[in-house]
Amino acid sequence: MIKNALNDFFKFKDYFAYNVRVNLRLKVSNTFLGYLWWLLDPLLQMLVYTIIVDFIFRRGEANFPVFVFCGLLSWKWFSSTMNYSVSCIKSNSGVLNQVYVPKFLFPLQETTVNFVKFLFGFIILFVMLFFFKIVPTIHFFEIIPIVFSNYLFIFAVSLILTHLGVFIADLKNLLGHLIRIWWYLSPGMYSLNFISEKYRWVFWLNPNTAFFESYRNVIMYSKSPHYISLIIWDVISLILIYVGLRIIYQFDRSYSKII
Amino acid sequence: MEYIIEVENLSLNYRFIKSLSFKEWAINSFSLGKKQSKTRTFKALQDVSFKIEKGKTVGIIGENGAGKSTLLKVLANVYAPDEGTVKINTDSVSLLTLATGFKSELTGLENIYINGLLLGLSKKELDEKFEEIASFSELGEFLSNPVRTYSSGMKSKLAFSIASHVNPDLLFIDEVFSVGDARFRKKSSAKIKELIKSDRTVVMVSHNEDQIKELCNEVIWLDKGKLIAQGDTLDILKEYKVFSNR
Numbered sequence: 001m002i003k004n005a006l007n008d009f010f011k012f013k014d015y016f017a018y019n020v021r022v023n024l025r026l027k028v029s030n031t032f033l034g035y036l037w038w039l040l041d042p043l044l045q046m047l048v049y050t051i052i053v054d055f056i057f058r059r060g061e062a063n064f065p066v067f068v069f070c071g072l073l074s075w076k077w078f079s080s081t082m083n084y085s086v087s088c089i090k091s092n093s094g095v096l097n098q099v100y101v102p103k104f105l106f107p108l109q110e111t112t113v114n115f116v117k118f119l120f121g122f123i124i125l126f127v128m129l130f131f132f133k134i135v136p137t138i139h140f141f142e143i144i145p146i147v148f149s150n151y152l153f154i155f156a157v158s159l160i161l162t163h164l165g166v167f168i169a170d171l172k173n174l175l176g177h178l179i180r181i182w183w184y185l186s187p188g189m190y191s192l193n194f195i196s197e198k199y200r201w202v203f204w205l206n207p208n209t210a211f212f213e214s215y216r217n218v219i220m221y222s223k224s225p226h227y228i229s230l231i232i233w234d235v236i237s238l239i240l241i242y243v244g245l246r247i248i249y250q251f252d253r254s255y256s257k258i259i
Numbered sequence: 260m261e262y263i264i265e266v267e268n269l270s271l272n273y274r275f276i277k278s279l280s281f282k283e284w285a286i287n288s289f290s291l292g293k294k295q296s297k298t299r300t301f302k303a304l305q306d307v308s309f310k311i312e313k314g315k316t317v318g319i320i321g322e323n324g325a326g327k328s329t330l331l332k333v334l335a336n337v338y339a340p341d342e343g344t345v346k347i348n349t350d351s352v353s354l355l356t357l358a359t360g361f362k363s364e365l366t367g368l369e370n371i372y373i374n375g376l377l378l379g380l381s382k383k384e385l386d387e388k389f390e391e392i393a394s395f396s397e398l399g400e401f402l403s404n405p406v407r408t409y410s411s412g413m414k415s416k417l418a419f420s421i422a423s424h425v426n427p428d429l430l431f432i433d434e435v436f437s438v439g440d441a442r443f444r445k446k447s448s449a450k451i452k453e454l455i456k457s458d459r460t461v462v463m464v465s466h467n468e469d470q471i472k473e474l475c476n477e478v479i480w481l482d483k484g485k486l487i488a489q490g491d492t493l494d495i496l497k498e499y500k501v502f503s504n505r
Contacts, residue, residue, distance in 0.1 A: 015376040022369050026362070095360030099353075099377045100336045167276065253339030258274045 005245050008102040016105055023113045038120045042072055053189050061191050063132045063220065069125060070219050071188035071212035077118040078154050078208070079179050084110040085158035086165035086172050089255050096256045103248050103255060107158035115151060125219070137222040146214045149230045152237040153207055159244030166255050187212055207233050261348075263429055263460050264311040264334060268343035271304040271326075271333060303329040305484045306343070311477075316461040318475035318492065320499055325481040327464040328356075331431045334462065353378050353427040355435050357415050363407035367398055367417055370406055374418075378425045388424055395450075396420035397443065412439050423450050430454060432463040468496060 009016070028037045049068045054060035061067045088106040095101060129136060165171050186208035192200055203209045210233055214225030304326045311317050319327045332338045333345055335354035360377075361370050371392055375385045393402055396417050406414065415438040422435070438447055455461050455474050465471055471478060471492060478495040480487045482502075488495050 012376075014382045015373070018372055018376060018382070022362075022365055022373065026364050092360065095377060097332065097337060098335075098356055098360055099379075101377065169276070253337065257272070257338055258276060 001246055001249060002242075004249060005102070005104060009105075012102065012105060015101075016109060019105075019109055020112050020116075023109065024116055038117050039124055041117075042069065042076055042121045043124050045076070046072055049189050059190070063134065066125075066128050066132055066134060066220060067191075067216065068189055069121075069128060070215040071186070071208070073118055073121040073125070074150055074211050074215060075183060075186070075188055075208065076121075077114045077150070078157075079183070080114045080117075081107070081110050081154050081158050082161055082175060082179060085161040086175050088162055089166050093256060100253065103162065103252055104159060104245055107162045108155060111151065111155045111158055114154075129219070134220055136219060139218045139222045139224060142218045142225055143215070145227075145230060146211065146218065146225050149234050149237070150211050152241070153211075153233055156237040156240035156244060159241060159248065163244065163247050163251065166251075166258060182206075182208070204229065207236075261313045262310045263313040263348050264309075264462070265346040265348075266310070266334075266343070267308050267345075269304055269307045269333065269340050269345060270302065270342040271329060271338060272300040272341050273303050275299045275301065303484055304333070304340075307481075307484075307486045308343075309479060309486060309489050311460065311462065313460055314458050315476045316455055316463070316474055318471040318478045319462065319464045319481060320466075320471065320478055320496070321481035321487075322503070324483075326484045327481055328433050330481065331433050331462065331464060335431050347429065349428045351379065351428040352431070353422070353425045353429075354431040354433065355419075355422040356433040357418050357435050357438065361406045361414065361418070364405055366405055367396075367402040367409070368393075370417065371402075371421055374421045375425070378422065379427065380425055392420050392424050395424070395446075415439060416443055419447050419450075423447070423454060426459075428459055430459055430461045432461065432465075434464050434466065468500075472496065 028034050031037060033040065046065055046069045049072070050060070050065050053068070054064045085107045088110065089096065089103060092101075092106060096103075161171070161175075185203075186206055187194075187203060188208070192203060192209070192213065195203060210226050210229035214230060217223040217225055307326075307330065319330060321327050329338070331354060333340055334347065335352055336347070337354070360374070362373065365373070371389065372385060375388075375392070376382065380388065396402070396419075398413060398417060401409065401413065406417075409417070419435065419438050432451070435451075438444065452474070455463075461474075463471075463475070475492050477490065478492045478499075479489045480495050480499055488498065
């Protein structure tokens with residue numbers, strides 16, 4: 001099965017690469033500001049949270065804009081990919097009714113597209129670090145394993161959503177709300193110190209806690225990421241990817257028969 | 260004899276997912292009798308078996324809803340059969356339909372690449388063939404506009420130009436014979452004939468009897484998902500005519 005997936009990937013790699021490139025352009029091609037939106041999107045969202053938390057509630061962490069941005073970048077990658085994956089088979093049904101395409105390519109493509117946007121967000125991050133006089137140390141390079149784990153996890157979740165989205169049309173409606181509550185339950189705008197120590201362990205059941213906190217550690221606090229949590233989530237992601245690929249291959253040529 | 264397609268006892272169902280209505284749910288949960296399943300199925304093909312020899316041109320005829328297009332999609336590996344087996348003895352297969360999966364936000368040019376790559380051309384082949392496809396489509400400068408700005412005639416011209424420049428061993432044609440305005444129609448039907456007359460195997464769906472008579476060596480007749488007959492073009496067409504005038 002894994003071999004199948006790899007074979008298919010190599011067979012369709014030209015299509016995959018072209019599609020990623022074109023999709024990156026797709027969402028901004030008709031706007032006046034074009035690619036600038038890749039930078040503006042996370043920047044504006046950061047400003048919204050900064051206004052709410054830092055100026056209105058006056059509860060923000062030190063260097064709040066950077067603090068929230070570290071979580072926001074990863075979160076945007078995750079949430080945009082989930083939003084797309086849940087309906088990706090339906091939105092590609094035109095193509096899928098004409099030729100065979102291995103279905104796992106769609107979530108993989110979207111994970112990759114949003115990954116590239118995530119990387120672009122670092123341009124803003126560096127400007128902000130300069131502005132707030134935060135100097136990244138050698139620990140910054142430890143961001144690589146975090147990004148890797150993050151990628152695995154996002155792909156794993158989107159694979160499962162790709163499958164479920166075909167059968168449960170309601171999932172798309174539900175997901176919007178789920179995504180919103182997931183963000184508020186993740187330590188994106190607030191620090192874990194805010195939570196009483198008794199309940200803090202509950203937050204560690206949320207994968208985003210591991211990601212957000214690790215990103216902050218390496219970017220702002222010159223500490224190492226939470227390696228143990230990351231490894232646990234790697235294992236879970238790999239299991240989910242394996243299960244997801246299995247299911248998707250089992251239904252591979254039946255999705256489009258469902259009307 | 261060398262067969263390129265071997266189909267045995269093929270059956271295929273479409274599944275409809277029903278929306279849950281409260282009334283139905285209540286009746287279902289509280290009735291003691293047999294429970295209805297949440298999905299409804301429609302048998303599009305039932306127990307179809309046939310073989311097609313290499314190099315032949317075969318027409319599929321039948322009324323609307325007989326399962327002709329569904330059969331082509333199974334043969335083109337888009338749908339998995341629910342029962343039975345389908346053996347295709349070549350890797351180079353392509354399905355020509357006008358129901359294309361264009362991405363409307365992308366330009367015609369980008370869609371040529373995406374569709375071409377999907378239809379089995381490599382990036383290199385596409386780079387070589389690109390000029391030919393673009394000039395065949397006669398869309399000129401429109402190619403750099405998003406497809407959503409195209410008229411339906413322009414879309415079908417583009418779709419035809421891409422699909423007809425893929426050169427597979429086994430070609431399926433779903434009622435695509437002539438598209439666009441009068442001039443383009445002439446050109447496209449000539450192109451189709453050129454594709455068919457070469458030594459590749461072609462399976463085509465058409466409602467045009469003259470065309471089938473002219474192009475096909477053999478005909479398969481489907482009705483309501485079942486195979487009624489397979490055989491010599493003229494014989495089967497005669498029977499089919501009697502049937503449709505019933």
